[in-house]
Amino acid sequence: MRNALKKFYIALIFLFLYAPIATLMVLSFNASKTRAKWGGFTFKWYVQLVHNDDILRALGNTLLIALLSSVIATVIGTIACIAMNTMKKRTRTIMMGITNIPMLNADIVTGISLMLLFISFGLRFGMGTILLSHITFNIPYVILSVMPRMKQLNPSVYEAALDLGAPPVTAFFKVVFPDLTPGILSGFLMAFTMSLDDFIITHFTKGAGVDTLSTKIYTEVRKGIKPEMYALSTIIFVAVLVLLLLVNAAPDKKEGKTRV
Amino acid sequence: MISRRKWLSAPYTLWSVVFILIPLCMIFYYGLTDKTGAFTLENITAIATAEHAKALRLSILLSLISTLICFLLAYPLAMILANMKVSQHSFIILIFILPMWMNFLLRTLAWQTLLEKSGVINSILTFLHLPNINIINTPYAIILGMVYNFLPFMVLPLYNALSKIDENVINAARDLGADNIHTFFRIILPLSVPGIISGISMVFVPALTTFVISSLLGGSKILLIGNVIDQEFTQASNWHLGSGLSIVLMIFIILNMIASAVFDKEGEGSML
Numbered sequence: 001m002r003n004a005l006k007k008f009y010i011a012l013i014f015l016f017l018y019a020p021i022a023t024l025m026v027l028s029f030n031a032s033k034t035r036a037k038w039g040g041f042t043f044k045w046y047v048q049l050v051h052n053d054d055i056l057r058a059l060g061n062t063l064l065i066a067l068l069s070s071v072i073a074t075v076i077g078t079i080a081c082i083a084m085n086t087m088k089k090r091t092r093t094i095m096m097g098i099t100n101i102p103m104l105n106a107d108i109v110t111g112i113s114l115m116l117l118f119i120s121f122g123l124r125f126g127m128g129t130i131l132l133s134h135i136t137f138n139i140p141y142v143i144l145s146v147m148p149r150m151k152q153l154n155p156s157v158y159e160a161a162l163d164l165g166a167p168p169v170t171a172f173f174k175v176v177f178p179d180l181t182p183g184i185l186s187g188f189l190m191a192f193t194m195s196l197d198d199f200i201i202t203h204f205t206k207g208a209g210v211d212t213l214s215t216k217i218y219t220e221v222r223k224g225i226k227p228e229m230y231a232l233s234t235i236i237f238v239a240v241l242v243l244l245l246l247v248n249a250a251p252d253k254k255e256g257k258t259r260v
Numbered sequence: 261m262i263s264r265r266k267w268l269s270a271p272y273t274l275w276s277v278v279f280i281l282i283p284l285c286m287i288f289y290y291g292l293t294d295k296t297g298a299f300t301l302e303n304i305t306a307i308a309t310a311e312h313a314k315a316l317r318l319s320i321l322l323s324l325i326s327t328l329i330c331f332l333l334a335y336p337l338a339m340i341l342a343n344m345k346v347s348q349h350s351f352i353i354l355i356f357i358l359p360m361w362m363n364f365l366l367r368t369l370a371w372q373t374l375l376e377k378s379g380v381i382n383s384i385l386t387f388l389h390l391p392n393i394n395i396i397n398t399p400y401a402i403i404l405g406m407v408y409n410f411l412p413f414m415v416l417p418l419y420n421a422l423s424k425i426d427e428n429v430i431n432a433a434r435d436l437g438a439d440n441i442h443t444f445f446r447i448i449l450p451l452s453v454p455g456i457i458s459g460i461s462m463v464f465v466p467a468l469t470t471f472v473i474s475s476l477l478g479g480s481k482i483l484l485i486g487n488v489i490d491q492e493f494t495q496a497s498n499w500h501l502g503s504g505l506s507i508v509l510m511i512f513i514i515l516n517m518i519a520s521a522v523f524d525k526e527g528e529g530s531m532l
Contacts, residue, residue, distance in 0.1 A: 006340045013337055016408065020370030021362050023380065027373065035373050076271050083269030098276050104461060104517050106469035108486055109506050112493055113283030116290055116503070136279040139272065197360045199472060204493065217365045221476065225369065233362050240361045244354060
């Protein structure tokens with residue numbers, strides 16, 4: 001009885017979290033152009049999506065920004081963790097405090113603060129300014145995923161590698177790096193996801209004429225969202241879901257093999 | 261070697277000064293000056309004007325309610341999840357992050373379809389002969405949108421804090437004769453405080469400052485403080501006033517940061 005109640009509660013929360021997603025998926029097959037009416041089942045939005053250059057360009061921008069910003073943030077963030085690990089406790093606390101600012105600060109404040117910065121630097125608003133902003137809010141996610149791993153490391157292992165004659169760079173990549181990999185990967189994924197889903201900061205730091213999917217959707221809200229957008233987001237969501245299921249299934253297979 | 265490692269901190273130090281600290285100073289500069297560049301407090305005291313004060317009051321009210329609802333929904337959920345002893349800690353986190361792969365604006369817009377007068381939820385209610393709900397374009401819809409969007413940020417820190425509690429401590433309490441209620445209020449709840457504080461700040465700040473949820477679900481008539489600031493920047497181009505109002509918002513954010521720093525020194529309640 002208690003267990004059934006617990007399961008029911010979990011199910012309710014998941015219904016709440018995933019109902020809008022299911023709604024969007026259903027809408028992507030809706031033949032009627034308004035979302036209020038069901039006009040029968042169709043694939044035509046998926047076909048038209050291929051010819052909708054506006055949406056495809058926004059998708060390209062979104063993916064490019066997400067990929068570049070998360071890669072650059074991962075590199076800067078990981079290097080910062082290595083550096084912070086050897087710092088004095090007080091310096092490290094200050095650095096971590098600064099790292100927490102973009103996490104705890106409101107997106108709208110981060111967005112306008114960067115906008116004011118770019119204006120006073122005289123930068124031209126466009127892909128470049130979006131990229132700089134995304135790197136900025138992505139670095140903390142990387143640092144917060146890598147830092148706990150870093151603290152768990154045994155420094156003697158690295159020193160042993162040095163004693164055995166490995167140059168510092170080799171010692172780092174052969175000994176330290178493999179232990180950090182899970183943290184780096186999850187930081188990268190987190191950063192990529194956050195960049196992809198960001199609207200507010202992009203809204204303030206993008207120039208006229210440049211759009212990511214989020215900002216494109218926001219301008220479309222008043223005139224009504226194009227159904228192709230539902231089709232695109234359904235494709236993205238399903239692709240990620242399948243990818244994650246595959247990744248989650250992969251470690252089991254490996255274990256099975258080693259056991260045999 | 262040590263000195264070379266110190267040099268490694270240069271890129272991030274430089275980055276955080278240029279893109280985190282200087283931009284914040286810019287907000288203070290703009291917020292405390294007028295268009296001629298002269299010092300003024302007018303942009304900050306502008307919060308007291310009827311229109312702005314109303315927006316701020318509504319924002320605080322709605323975000324407090326949403327934070328409370330998130331907490332009440334998330335705590336039992338986090339307890340159930342933490343007790344499930346799922347070996348795949350990352351899988352749980354994933355389930356809550358996965359929705360983010362569907363665009364945040366579209367997900368919020370989907371609630372329009374669900375909540376509309378002849379929307380999905382009302383159709384189901386009519387089918388079950390239950391009274392319909394008409395909350396679209398009201399503050400209730402905004403609360404729902406806030407809870408929907410920020411619930412994961414409450415669940416994850418709570419889940420992390422609760423799954424770190426040592427089983428033996430709970431067993432010890434039971435052995436010493438504490439019943440479920442005592443164990444909960446004297447052991448589990450106090451030990452999860454870092455998670456609670458972190459969850460509250462992860463929900464309260466974005467809810468307080470949002471302008472998207474209110475413009476998508478509130479029918480553009482309800483103005484939150486986030487909407488006011490957004491309009492000052494994107495429509496009125498009055499950056500000084502927008503910055504001044506942002507400084508007022510930052511007071512709440514800073515209070516939140518202090519609370520997290522005091523209650524969560526080790527970062528135990530962090531989301532990741």
